[in-house]
Amino acid sequence: MPVIRKKEKKEIGQISTSSLPDIVFMILFFFMVSTSMKETELVVKFKAPQATEIQKLENKSLVSYIYVGPPATAELRAKFGEAAKIQLNNSFSNPEQIGQFIASERDALNESDRNKMTVCLKADKDTRMGVITDIKQELRKAESYKISYAASKSVGNLK
Amino acid sequence: MAKKTPEINASSMADVAFLLLIFFLVATTMDIDSGLNRVLPPWSEEQSEAPDIKERNLMLVHVNKYDQIAVQGELVQVNQLKDRAKEWVLNRNNDKNLPEKKEENIDLIGKHAVSQGVISLQNDRGTSYEMYIKVQNELTRAFNEIRDELSKAHFGKLFNDLEKEQQDAIAKAVPMKISEAEPQNIK
8 A cells, every 4th residue: 555645845945146236336326327317307308209310419518508498397388388488507597597507518618629519309299380490599609519419329210 | 374364155145246247237328429419500699591502402391380381381291301412413415403513532432422411401390309300310321322322333332331531531522511591580
């Protein structure tokens, strides 16, 4: 007669978690190296237009940002209206303030880098060109000629 | 005898690392800025007329507030724009109405007929930014394709794969002349 053995429960040893910190640190370092700090909090809503022939902006420290778009939240829209606004640093601005903004951005740079300063214009795709033209005129007055129209890479053909 | 130091408990190390990780995930961005690079013309107080450019060397591109595009006064679609611009700049048949070419000696390439054409882009205040970028993009694409063709012919590679000096030579042979004109109202 066969002996019926009592089934023995196999115990699984505890999984060692001693290498977990190493793995997490590895991910941490990856993120520290590959990302950069957020500098401004957006108060405008913007969705970049698409383009195929875009170039990367090489030196981030030489880039100043101008954001254009409708106010981001419902509260701000109630206060400032639906029309596209310009954001410099962290607040809404008028086109007339661009000259001052460019001057302060330029002062923050090394003297040798000042003529390499680029303005990155991040505008919502539904913005009217009137606002953009105003900005361009102000930039020309401020003698900041290098400009980059921010756009995201489009897949396939533009229609 | 020296006292044995007790082992430090490292079990909370993972928690600390996770905390740091989450901080960096929240506080940083990964997006690389990219866009269409342009150089604005210098500001002049008296709104002077465009510098003396012969009529045949100027291609006028208008975009009105209904986002319609006109090339030399003729309505075109966005997808036709690139070929129109390319044909116009290249002027393969040396047409009298299309831009002049000037023989120039360029390092690494030698003699090359450089087109003198300037594309002037004018828009209305009511034009949408999206359309403006599309037009800019198509015009850039026209020049990039011409550059690619020339690079293929001379170096057997695409423009982006060339060495720095070779790129400079090609850029000199095919200058990207897109002018953003003084703002004016277009009907």
